[in-house]
Amino acid sequence: MHILTLGLNHRTAPVEIRERLSFPANDQPSALTSLVHDYELSEAAILSTCNRSELYLAANDERGLDQARRFLAETQDIDLRLLESHFYQLSDSETAIHLFRVASGIDSLVVGESQILSQVRQSLETAQQNGSAHLLLNELFQRSLRVGKRARAETDISRGRLSISTAAVELANQVFEDLAKCQALLVGAGEMGELTAQYLVDAGVQQLRVSNRTLTRAEELARRFGGEAIPFDSLAAQLASVDIVISSTAATDYVVRAEDLRQTMDQRRGRPLFLIDIAVPRDIDPAARDIDNIFLFDIDDLEQVIAANRQEREAEIRQVQAIIDDEL
Numbered sequence: 526m527h528i529l530t531l532g533l534n535h536r537t538a539p540v541e542i543r544e545r546l547s548f549p550a551n552d553q554p555s556a557l558t559s560l561v562h563d564y565e566l567s568e569a570a571i572l573s574t575c576n577r578s579e580l581y582l583a584a585n586d587e588r589g590l591d592q593a594r595r596f597l598a599e600t601q602d603i604d605l606r607l608l609e610s611h612f613y614q615l616s617d618s619e620t621a622i623h624l625f626r627v628a629s630g631i632d633s634l635v636v637g638e639s640q641i642l643s644q645v646r647q648s649l650e651t652a653q654q655n656g657s658a659h660l661l662l663n664e665l666f667q668r669s670l671r672v673g674k675r676a677r678a679e680t681d682i683s684r685g686r687l688s689i690s691t692a693a694v695e696l697a698n699q700v701f702e703d704l705a706k707c708q709a710l711l712v713g714a715g716e717m718g719e720l721t722a723q724y725l726v727d728a729g730v731q732q733l734r735v736s737n738r739t740l741t742r743a744e745e746l747a748r749r750f751g752g753e754a755i756p757f758d759s760l761a762a763q764l765a766s767v768d769i770v771i772s773s774t775a776a777t778d779y780v781v782r783a784e785d786l787r788q789t790m791d792q793r794r795g796r797p798l799f800l801i802d803i804a805v806p807r808d809i810d811p812a813a814r815d816i817d818n819i820f821l822f823d824i825d826d827l828e829q830v831i832a833a834n835r836q837e838r839e840a841e842i843r844q845v846q847a848i849i850d851d852e853l
Contacts, residue, residue, distance in 0.1 A: 532579030538611035544806035548573035570652035575805035628673035690720035713774035772808035
């Protein structure tokens with residue numbers, strides 16, 4: 526029996542490719558059932574985040590990777606020949622090393638970010654609840670969680686508040702001389718939205734507005750941070766009066782359309798609008814880049830902001846790698 530990985534991430538594929546292979550949480554149970562029953566894999570787990578989509582498998586031999594490719598081609602309705610150069614495939618110890626690096630945060634876009642550990646845990650729990658994780662994947666994921674905890678306890682890899690959200694707010698800080706003069710609209714009130722709200726407030730933003738499909742969740746988050754909740758169906762109308770929009774929903778379609786932004790810019794009379802889309806799949810129609818005075822950044826545009834973070838943590842990465850070697 527072999528443990529295998531087929532995946533792509535922020536290093537191998539741009540966001541427009543990653544979003545085509547994302548697995549929303551609601552879709553994962555049926556996907557796992559299909560991998561085990563329809564594609565005859567012994568075990569399966571899915572790790573899908575804004576930076577990666579990875580299938581973790583147990584199979585009798587490495588032909589399980591071919592089964593995984595067939596699963597993606599047939600269930601995701603994509604031509605894998607167009608994506609083949611973006612994939613990596615790993616087996617046995619390579620798979621273990623890779624997942625250990627992921628769980629410890631050193632394979633993340635933002636090195637040391639904390640969200641990935643809970644995402645790895647959720648991936649295991651979903652597979653367990655669905656009956657697709659047994660002896661091998663249970664052991665692999667449990668050990669990876671141990672590595673992640675050790676990395677954070679025994680090194681400074683997660684020193685400070687590190688996440689995609691902090692990078693987005695840092696980008697906004699670079700664009701505007703003084704966030705205290707800016708009004709920000711946060712779209713999405715999930716975990717990433719909550720982190721973003723905290724960082725915006727800490728950065729001194731003048732006013733925070735929060736919009737979410739579930740209004741009560743937007744109201745709760747806005748109340749915590751002294752902001753204002755906006756009904757989701759009023760989202761387009763809000764675009765005319767804010768300076769910054771940061772979006773991080775779990776939607777599978779655009780929640781901010783280029784058509785709405787064109788109308789917005791007519792109302793703004795040339796005043797620029799900065800949008801930062803940290804969702805995968807993307808929340809904001811990329812066609813908005815063609816509109817005058819619209820400045821749209823997606824998650825891949827944060828690379829320049831994040832580069833310094835990795836340089837600062839090179840020594841910690843080496844210490845984490847020693848933990849990985851110890852646990853392997």
